[in-house]
Amino acid sequence: MNIHKIIIPTPYPIGDVNAFLVKGDQLSLFDVGPKTEVALDALNKGINEAGYKLEDIEQVVLTHHHPDHAGWVDAFPKADILGHEYNDHFLRREPEFMSYRTNFYRNQLSLQAVPEKYLEKIVESKEALKLYGSTPLTKFIGDGDVVPGHPGLRAIYTPGHAQSHLIFLDESTNEVIGGDLLLDKVAANPLVEPPTDLSNRRPKALIQQQESLKLLRELNVSKVYAGHGEEIVEVNDLIDKRLEKDQLRLKQLIKHVVNTPKTVIELTMDLYPAHYRAELGLTLSKTLGYLDCLVRDGLVSEEIVNDVIVYTRN
Ligand SMILES: [Zn+2]
Numbered sequence: 001m002n003i004h005k006i007i008i009p010t011p012y013p014i015g016d017v018n019a020f021l022v023k024g025d026q027l028s029l030f031d032v033g034p035k036t037e038v039a040l041d042a043l044n045k046g047i048n049e050a051g052y053k054l055e056d057i058e059q060v061v062l063t064h065h066h067p068d069h070a071g072w073v074d075a076f077p078k079a080d081i082l083g084h085e086y087n088d089h090f091l092r093r094e095p096e097f098m099s100y101r102t103n104f105y106r107n108q109l110s111l112q113a114v115p116e117k118y119l120e121k122i123v124e125s126k127e128a129l130k131l132y133g134s135t136p137l138t139k140f141i142g143d144g145d146v147v148p149g150h151p152g153l154r155a156i157y158t159p160g161h162a163q164s165h166l167i168f169l170d171e172s173t174n175e176v177i178g179g180d181l182l183l184d185k186v187a188a189n190p191l192v193e194p195p196t197d198l199s200n201r202r203p204k205a206l207i208q209q210q211e212s213l214k215l216l217r218e219l220n221v222s223k224v225y226a227g228h229g230e231e232i233v234e235v236n237d238l239i240d241k242r243l244e245k246d247q248l249r250l251k252q253l254i255k256h257v258v259n260t261p262k263t264v265i266e267l268t269m270d271l272y273p274a275h276y277r278a279e280l281g282l283t284l285s286k287t288l289g290y291l292d293c294l295v296r297d298g299l300v301s302e303e304i305v306n307d308v309i310v311y312t313r314n
Helices: 037-049 067-075 087-092 095-111 116-122 205-219 235-254 264-271 280-296
Strands: 003-008 017-023 027-030 059-061 080-083 153-157 166-170 175-179 223-226 300-305 308-313
Touching: 003 037, 017 037, 017 223, 037 067, 067 087, 080 087, 087 095, 095 116, 095 308, 116 280, 175 205, 205 235, 205 280, 235 264, 235 280, 264 280, 264 308, 280 300, 280 308
Parallel strands: 027 059, 059 080, 175 223
Antiparallel strands: 003 017, 017 027, 153 166, 166 175, 300 308
């Protein structure tokens, strides 16, 4: 793959994000950084270093809709914007979708016995939404689609960290543009997001993430161009490490699930006593992810009692 990496600063705890400029029959940019001025400077500089200008970019391709990846879709007036169709909800931010989304989280929090006052902390505020771009997609791509202008570069749907998540496999070199599916330093968070069908069914993000990692494992890829951090070459070793870490967390969590039913918020406080206050949304989605795995493995049962989900040991 003729690929040029551009490192872009973000205001998020994760640090820098990577964009990748790929020259094929078309000049395509995979991910575009958050919508901040410093990020635009970095994009400009990186594209210039490769010998091009912003206007030369013919396609922007998104790995997923999160603002650190999809912010500057607005900077490329001549480019088509491609990605999984779920991105479009976050680029268009139509009132109908935004209120559906708020209600989805409200409903989830009440099932998890989280007080309503934390809603705003968990659903991104209006301020955070400013770092999103607002140019809608011009073309949807989904699982199995070849990226236009790049024969042999195929999209693979890999939900978990985001419901819009795609990776791109170069079938000739067996390299992958991986978004946040696999990162060198940290495991990407299994964030709770509304489902792609816009129903009220919560996607089981950690289970999805594990399935997506197993899928990547089967591809035996030689290199991952990751959305953050360095490129990964010992790909399957790192996948095994991530999956083992999840197993370890499951063992820790199961100790807290007892014969008396407990709610998600109670179990989050048990599992993350030092962190749940400062990072409620994150710790809730992790706990929920592990609980989904324990239910899947038949170790724990869930039922709804008085409109709240409770978990008990089997
Ligand atoms: Zn990211």
